[in-house]
Amino acid sequence: MITLTNIGKTFPGTRRRPAVTALDDVSLTVERGQVMGVVGPSGSGKSTLARIVNLLERPTRGTVTVDGVELTALSAGQLNSARRGIGMIFQQFNLLDSRTALANVELPLELAGVGRAERRARATELLQRVGLGDKLGSHPAQLSGGQRQRVAIARALAPRPRVLLCDEATSALDPVSTASVLTLLRDLTDELDLTTVLITHEMDVVKRACDHVTLLEAGRVVDAGALSDVVRRPLSPLATRLLPHPQAPVGEPVVEVTVGGAGHDAVLTELIRRYDVQVAVVAGSVETLGDQRFGRLQLRLDGAPEQVRPALEFLAAADPGGRDPGSEDTHDLDDRALRALEEAVA
Ligand SMILES: Nc1ncnc2c1ncn2[C@@H]1O[C@H](COP(=O)(O)OP(=O)(O)OP(=O)(O)O)[C@@H](O)[C@H]1O
Ligand SMILES: [Mg+2]
Incomplete structure (x- = not known):
């Protein structure tokens, strides 16, 4: 479960650039098993929000709690181990080109000091789960965009995180790959009881894969709720965009x-x-x-x-x-x- 409370984030200005308030008093809760869509136009603060959930970015104000642990109160060392409970995937996959699919998925386990046999078994099992059992030895260049994102999903899940953050995970994919990656994310959330956040600028992604949604505009939450509740609210901005x-x-x-x-x-x-x-x-x-x-x-x-x-x-x-x-x-x-x-x- 993720709880953000009164999060503010201001990037300080420089001599040439004014300060930017990327997030202004944002509070939201994502329960275990939920897929929360965060939608909003470019520059509305979506990526900043994702980076604040795992504290890659420190909020200027407010607290971040993940699975009952207040991350904003942890020391750097404690934070490193807490971050292992949070997986992340990106629009550009961020795979290592020189490594096979299997070696990419093994990487976070290698870094965590997991033994060779165990990490190989875990990575193989995950690649099979995401439908790439026959691509263990392929390099990223030999895989389609959808397949690369599946490798990235397997890699994110290797350390058995409880939370999965997806920043525009399907924005570089064609419609067919988008649909199958979204189905995979929805199914994995259910199977592994994850808490999943899907950052996107596309309402279609929300309609397909999410059960809850938050609309950000200029760093503020302007509408939020369960899809089935939001859609029934006559004048809400999300209701109008959903239906x-x-x-x-x-x-x-x-x-x-x-x-x-x-x-x-x-x-x-x-x-x-x-x-x-x-x-x-x-x-x-x-x-x-x-x-x-x-x-x-x-x-x-x-x-x-x-x-x-x-x-x-x-x-x-x-x-x-x-x-x-x-x-x-x-x-x-x-x-x-x-x-x-x-x-x-x-
Ligand atoms: N490191 C940074 N330094 C200064 N300003 C930043 C930094 N990161 C983000 N911003 C600013 O914060 C605001 C929100 O950016 P963010 O990347 O969170 O938006 P976004 O909703 O993810 O946009 P997009 O849909 O284009 O990815 C923008 O005005 C951006 O320029
Ligand atoms: Mg972004």
């Missing part, structure tokens, strides 16, 4: 509703079941976040005013947590509605 508001045709009187996700998937079904109204989907966005589908729909309700009014009130108040959990058939209808929408949107 855009659809554009209804001008002049159409519509009501917007967000559907999908655990416990929130039966709004349309309940609407139709409870009220005698015609429901037309005028516009919609659909998005898969992790393994859940969400839709932001603009609906037009037609019918007698005494039916339409309470139906609109129902939608406005829709606290989908309050739905009847006994209604089994409800998923189908909303699933069908979402599928129809996806076809319409595609």
